[in-house]
Amino acid sequence: MTDLIIEKLKNIVGSEALLINEPMKNHTTFRIGGPCGVMLLPKSGEEIRDSVKVLRESGVKYYIIGNGSNLLVSDKGFDGAIIKLSKSFSKTEVNGTEITAQAGAMLSGVSSLAAQNSLTGLEFASGIPGSIGGAVLMNAGAYGGEMKDVVVETEYLTNNLEIKTTKEHGFSYRHSVFQENGGIVLKTRMVLKKGDKDEINAEIGRLTAQRKAKQPLSYPSAGSAFKRPEGYFAAKLIDDAGLRGYTVGGAQVSELHTGFVINRGGATAADVSKLLDDVRDIVFEKFGVTLQREIKYLGEEK
Numbered sequence: 001m002t003d004l005i006i007e008k009l010k011n012i013v014g015s016e017a018l019l020i021n022e023p024m025k026n027h028t029t030f031r032i033g034g035p036c037g038v039m040l041l042p043k044s045g046e047e048i049r050d051s052v053k054v055l056r057e058s059g060v061k062y063y064i065i066g067n068g069s070n071l072l073v074s075d076k077g078f079d080g081a082i083i084k085l086s087k088s089f090s091k092t093e094v095n096g097t098e099i100t101a102q103a104g105a106m107l108s109g110v111s112s113l114a115a116q117n118s119l120t121g122l123e124f125a126s127g128i129p130g131s132i133g134g135a136v137l138m139n140a141g142a143y144g145g146e147m148k149d150v151v152v153e154t155e156y157l158t159n160n161l162e163i164k165t166t167k168e169h170g171f172s173y174r175h176s177v178f179q180e181n182g183g184i185v186l187k188t189r190m191v192l193k194k195g196d197k198d199e200i201n202a203e204i205g206r207l208t209a210q211r212k213a214k215q216p217l218s219y220p221s222a223g224s225a226f227k228r229p230e231g232y233f234a235a236k237l238i239d240d241a242g243l244r245g246y247t248v249g250g251a252q253v254s255e256l257h258t259g260f261v262i263n264r265g266g267a268t269a270a271d272v273s274k275l276l277d278d279v280r281d282i283v284f285e286k287f288g289v290t291l292q293r294e295i296k297y298l299g300e301e302k
Contacts, residue, residue, distance in 0.1 A: 001037045002079070005058045009040060009081070009244040010051045017041040017088065022072040024298075026083060027065065029129055031220040032269050033073025036082040043088045045186040046066050047214065049161050051161045052184075055081050063132025063298055064184055066131025068106060070138065070222055074299025075269045094119075100189045107140065110190075115204060117231070120195030121150050126204045127211045129223070133185040139176050140172045143207055147171070150190040151201065156183040173225060187218035225276060226291040234291055235259035238279055248275040261295075273297065 010018050024033030037060070044049045054060045061080030065071060089104035095115050098144025101110050107130050108268055111122040128135065136154055139147050148171035156163045159182040170177030176187055211217065226234040238244070238258040246253040250267030253275070254260040261272060272295075280291045 001060055002058075005060060006203075007053060008036060008054045008099060009038065013040050013042050013047050014205055017043070022080070022082070023067075024077055027082070028068035028073055028222070029069050029220060030068075030072055030222050030223050030263055030267075030272070032263060032267060032272065033071075033074075034077025036076050036078040037080050039082045041084055041085055041086060041088050044255045045155070045163050047086075048089075048104045048184060048186065049157055049163065049236065051081075052157070053081060053161055056165060064133075064278040066258075067106065067129060067130075067169075069130040070134065070293050070294065070296055072222060072269055072297050074297070076300050078299045085131060090131075097192050097194060098189060099131045099192065100187060102187050103131060103136075103185045105132045106130075107132055107135045111130065111204070114192055115200045118195055118200065119192040119199040121145075121192035122190070123200060123203045123207060124265065127208055132188055136169070136185045136188050137176055138174050138175050139169075140174075150192060151188055152191050153189040154178075154185055156185050157186040158183055214257055216260050216262050219254070219264060221254070221260050222295045224259050224294050225261040225279075227294045229289050229291060232287075232289055237287055237289055237291070239284050241279075241283050243279055243282060246275065246279065248272075248278065251275045253279065267296075269299075 001082060013250040021035040022039040023035050025031050040051050060177045062083060064083045064156055066085050085104035089102050092105050092110060092113055107125045111126040114122040124143045128140055128142055130140055135147050136151060153167050170234055183228055228234055235258045243253050244258050245255045249271030249272040250264050251265050252262050254262050276293055283289060283291050
C-alpha cells in the first residue's frame with residue numbers, strides 16, 4: 001500500500017485511528033493471525049464510506065470486522081485494509097422499549113444495557129462475544145433467541161456507497177440480506193419489552209452459568225466451528241466420530257464441547273484450518289454428512 005493511499009486514509013479517520021502492520025491476533029477471539037497492511041478505526045458511517053471509496057479506487061482489498069469473534073486470520077496476515085468497527089463506533093441509545101446501537105457496540109454490553117433498563121428480549125445475547133454489526137449480519141443467536149426476534153430497522157452502507165435504512169433483513173439461520181447485497185451494517189434498532197429487572201438478571205445469570213458449565217470459555221476460540229447441518233447437531237456428529245479432544249498442533253476440538261475448536265496455546269491458523277478439514281472429512285466418511293465452517297477465514301491459506 002502506497003504512502004499516498006495511507007495519507008488519504010489518515011485524512012479521513014485521523015492518524016490516531018490508523019494502525020500500520022497491526023497483528024490480527026490482537027483483534028480476534030482466537031488470538032491467531034499475522035499483520036494486516038493497515039487497520040482503520042472509524043468513528044462514523046461517513047468515515048467508513050469515504051474509507052471504502054478510497055480503498056476501492058486504489059484497488060486495495062479490505063475487510064470489515066467487529067470483535068473478530070467468528071474469524072480465523074491467516075498466519076501470513078491480510079495484505080490489505082481492515083476496517084474495525086469497535087469502541088469508536090459503539091454509541092447506544094435507549095428510548096422507551098427501543099435500543100439503537102452502532103455496529104461496533106458489543107452485543108453483551110447491549111444485553112446488559114437492556115437489563116439495566118428493565119427491558120427483556122436480549123437475555124440470550126448476554127454471553128455472545130460479538131459486536132452488533134456482526135450479530136445482525138449473521139443473525140446471531142443462542143439458547144432459543146436470535147437477532148431476528150428483536151431487530152426492526154438497520155442503517156447500512158450499500159455496495160454503491162449510499163447510506164440507507166431498511167426494515168427488510170431477510171433473516172434466516174445465521175443469515176441476513178447483508179450477506180447477499182454486500183451491505184455494511186452501521187446501526188440497528190431493536191424493539192424489546194418491559195420486564196422485571198430481577199427476573200431479567202436472573203435469566204442472564206442462569207444462561208451465564210450454563211455457558212460456563214458447557215463451553216470452553218477459558219480458552220481462545222471462535223465459538224461454534226461448524227454450522228448446524230439440517231437434521232443433525234454438529235457437536236454430536238463430531239463427538240460420535242470419536243473426535244473429542246482431537247488435536248492438531250496447538251488447536252484442539254474442545255473436550256468440554258465438541259462444537260468448539262480451541263487455541264490451547266500457540267495454535268496457528270494452519271493448525272486450526274487442518275483440524276477443521278480433518279473433522280469435516282472424518283464426519284463425512286463416517287456419517288455421510290458434510291459439515292460447513294461457521295468460522296470465516298481471512299487471508300492466504302498457504
